[in-house]
Amino acid sequence: MTRKSLLPLLILMVLFSPLAIDIFLPALPAMAEEFSVSMVTMGWSVTIFLLSLGLGQLISGPLADRYGRKPVALAGVIIYGLSSSLIIFASSIELVLVARLLQGFGACAIVVAAFACVRDRYDAIQSGVMYSYLNGAICCIPALAPLLGNLLTEYFGWRSNFEFMAGYAVFAGLIIAFSLTETQVKKPPTKTKLINIKAYADILKHPVFCFNAVVVMLAMAVIIAYVTAAPGWLMVHLGLDREGFVFWFSLNAILNVAGSVLAPKALLRWGARLTIGFGMLALIASGLLMLAFLSWHHPAGFMLPIMFACVGFSLMMGACAGQALAPFGDKAGTASALLGFAQMSGASVIVGLLQLTGLDSAQQLVVLMLSIVPMYCLYKTPSIKQKITFTESTVS
Secondary structure: OHHHHHHHHHHHHHHHHHHHOOOOOOHHHHHHHHOOOOHHHHHHHHHHHHHHHOHHHHHHHHHHHHHHHHHHHHHHHHHHHHHHHHOOOOOOOOHHEEEEEEEHHHHHHHHHHHHHHHHHHHHHHHHHHHHHHHHHHHHHHHHHHHHHHHHHHOHHHHHHHHHHHHHHHHHHHHHHHHHHHOOOOOOOOOOOOOOHHHHHHHHHHOOHHHHHHHHHHHHHHHHHHHHHHHHHHHHHHHHOOHHHHHHHHHHHHHHHHHHHHHHHHHHHHHHHHHHHHHHHHHHHHHHHHHHHHOOOOOOHHHHHHHHHHHHHHHHHHHHHHHHHOOOOHHHHHHHHHHHHHHHHHHHHHHHHHOOOOOHHHHHHHHHHHHHHHHHHHHHHHHHHOOOOOOOOOOOO
16 A cells, blocks of 8 residues: 555544544533542543553554454454443443443554554654654544534533444444555464563663653653643633633644644654654743743643643654654564553553642643653763664665
8 A cells, every 4th residue: 555545544543542532521521420420530531541542552562463453453443333332321430431441442452553554664764754644633633522522512412422433433444444455564473472571571672662662651641641631620620611621622732733744844854863852852841831830820821831742742752653663673563562552551650640649730740741851861861872873764
């Protein structure tokens, strides 16, 4: 498949995950009211999805290497659609959380297959460009999904958000089934272990992978903390209505889309090292800005630093993913799974632990944004530079 024919299919595949996060955010207060739980408890419907989205990749990655990208993607679509349907008929918060756990497992299989397809077809720099384009598509969902979710919730109730997810699974699943061709050229011997601890250990020993995976994990922790905290902070703490929340959330998403569209151009112009370096600096600057605005009781005081962080996020994510997976063409699924695990589960654990400290949402974001400082110091250390050599040219 050519890039032009593969990219639309990959976009369909990566949209499953953000759709399951963003479309029902405006409905969280209504869901909390119906199930008689707090907004903190309802926030677990986001956190548990992200946790399973990461954990499941440790299984779906080897499965994608063993059986191919397409079968794993289709299995994920089926799980995603069935779990969405389960939430439509849920009568308790416990059932919602179990279904969200399953939905995360389904989404992770689709995401791993999509990322492995990219590594199958492109080199390090080209992969970074493709990941940036995919990230731009993903960022469209936070801009549009809350608008749709707000309308669905207002006119049809909160369950209609999950009816939409189930419908998307049917729509996208049929297109993937009939249009996606297998990208994996060589499969491992079937007699080898499915879950090979040594394979994961070999990947974790690679300094390029470790550096980029940690950077991705810390950046994703900022995004997860923002997504889980934004409804409660903006609508409850600051008193915004659903329309006000959607405005600020969508404004940030539009900026994120613009950043993701420009990120491939920056990567091709500056190279991976400078692009990632500028991204880390933007994230550090956003932390300092959030710290300065802690006492400003206004949505802009919360959202402006987030917007600045998203610029850094856009610059880093595609470039870091391309660099992390570059050395592992023969086991792209496993490497992609490990990267996804660090990105989603690792970031979710960091956010969960930080939530136990008693810091408010804005203070937590300050800590997370500034946690990139040690990685930037490593990035600038001459002795470390030699170990995390960035691939700036086309490689096999």
